[in-house]
Amino acid sequence: MSNHTRGNYLLEGLRRLGSVALFLLQLLAQSLPALTRPDLLLKQIYNAGARSLIIIMLSGLFVGMVLGLQGYDLLQRFGSEEALGIAAALGLLRELAPVITALLFAGRAGTALTSEIGLMRATDQLTAMEIMAVDPLRYVAAPRFLGGVIAMPLLTAIFSVIGLYGAQLVGVQLMGVDRGVFWSQTQGSVALHDVSEGMVKSLVFGVAISLIAVHEGYHAEPTAEGVGLATTRTVVASSVITLLLDYVLTAVFL
C-alpha cells in the first residue's frame, strides 16, 4: 500500500468520524422534541426492543447454560463449585450480557434500522417529508435513535436474568450444586456497582450502535446496492466498536 493510498484511507476514516460526530449532535438537538412525541418513541422502543426479545432471551438462556457447564468444570477442579453462582452472575452482569446483547442487537435491530431508513431515502420518503416541511431528523432519525438507546439496557437486564437462570439450571439441576448455596453466594457477593457496570456499558453500546445504524441508513446511497452496503457496514462497525468500547469501559471500571 502506497503512502498516498494510506493517506486517503486515513482521510476517509477521519471524514466519516467527523460526519458521525456531527450527526450525533444533530440527533441530540432533535432528541428533546422527539421526547415530546411518546407515540413515535414507544413505537421505536417496541421495534428495537420488544421485537428483539425472543432472540435475546434464547441466547441468554444458552449462554447461561454454557457458563454453568464451563464454570462448574473449572471450579470443581479447585473444589469450589459452590462459587458457581458468583462466577455466573459476575460474568453475566459485567461482561457477557452487555457485550452479547450488543452484538445481537446490532445484528437484529441495527440492521433493521439501517435498511428501513436507507429504503426510505431510496424511495424519496425522506425527501417528501422535507418538502412537506417535516424534518426527517426529528420525525424519523431521532425517535429511532432514542428507541435503540432505551431498549439496549432493558434487553441487557433481561439477558442477565435469563442467563443466570440458565446457569442455575445446569449448575443446580444438572450438576447438583446446592440451590441455597448457589443463590445465597450470588446474593452476598454481587454488589450494586457490578450491576451498574453492566448497565453503563449497555447504555454506551446502545448509543454507539443506534448512532451507527441510523447514520448509515440516513446517509446510504439511494440504491439497492447502497442500502445493502450500509446494512453490512452497520453490523461490522457496531461489532468492532462494541468490543473496543468494552475494553475501554472495563479498564475504566476496574
Next chain:
Amino acid sequence: MTSPPSAQAAAQAEAVVAVRDVHYAIGGRQIFAGLDLIVRRGRITAIMGPSGGGKTTLLKLITGQITPDRGSVQVFGQDVATLGRRDLYALRQRLGLLFQNGALLTDMDVFDNVAFPVREHSDLPETLIRKLVLTKLQAVGLRGAAHLAPAELSGGMARRVALARAIVMDPEVLMYDEPFVGLDPISLGVILRLIKQMNSALGITSIVVSHDVQELATIADESYLLLDGRVAAVGTPEQLRTSPSPAVHQFMTGGAEGPVAFNYPAPDYATQLLADSDE
C-alpha cells in the same frame, strides 16, 4: 423577447416563481447555464425537455433542496438560497410537490399518509382531520381506498394518493414531477383532468415537469422547452409546435435526427464493429 417596461413589471408582479440566470453543475456536468423562466400565478406552466435535461433539478432548486452556483431562484418574492431553515420550511408549507413514484410513507395506510402533513402542522381535532382527508381522497376518487397500505396500490393510484396528500394543506403552488410516466390511458386521463381541475377549481398555480408533449399541450397555459441548460423556446403549446427552430421542431415532433443528439457520443460505428471482430 423584449416587452415594454410596464408589461414587464406586471409580469413580475404576478410571478410566483422567478428563475434568473441560474447556473448549476453537478459532478462536473453543467445542468443549467443561464436559465431564465417565470411561473405566473394561477397558470399551468409546463416545463419540457429531454430526459436528463435538468427538469427535476429545477424543482429541487424551487423547493430549496439545492442552491444554484450562480443566479437566483425567487419563490413568492423570496430568494430561496438565502432562506434559513425555519423560513425555508415556512415557504415549503405553501408549496406542494407530487413525486414521480408518489413517495408515500410505507409504514402508514392511505388515510394516514394524506393526514400526515395536517397532523404535523396543525392541532386540528381528529374529527376535522378525518373530514378534510376524506374530502381530498374523494377529489382523487380514492375515498374507498383509505384503509389500503401503499404496497397495495397500483402506480396510478399511488400517484393520486400522493396528489391528495400534496393538496391537503391547500398549497398555492403545486409541482408535478413527470406525472404521466408509466400510466395506463385511463389513469393518465384522470391525472390530466385532476391537474386541470386543481388549477381551475382551487386556483392553484401548477408547474408540470414532463417530456410528454401531447399530454402537456392539452392542459398547459404556457410551456418552456429546456435544451442544453437554457430555455430554448417559450410560448403556448401551439406556438412551440410551429416554431421555426430546428431543435424545438425536433423535440415537438419526436425526431431522432436533428440538432439534439439522440445517440450518446461514441466512436465511429463501423470502425468499432470491425475492431471488435478482429479481436
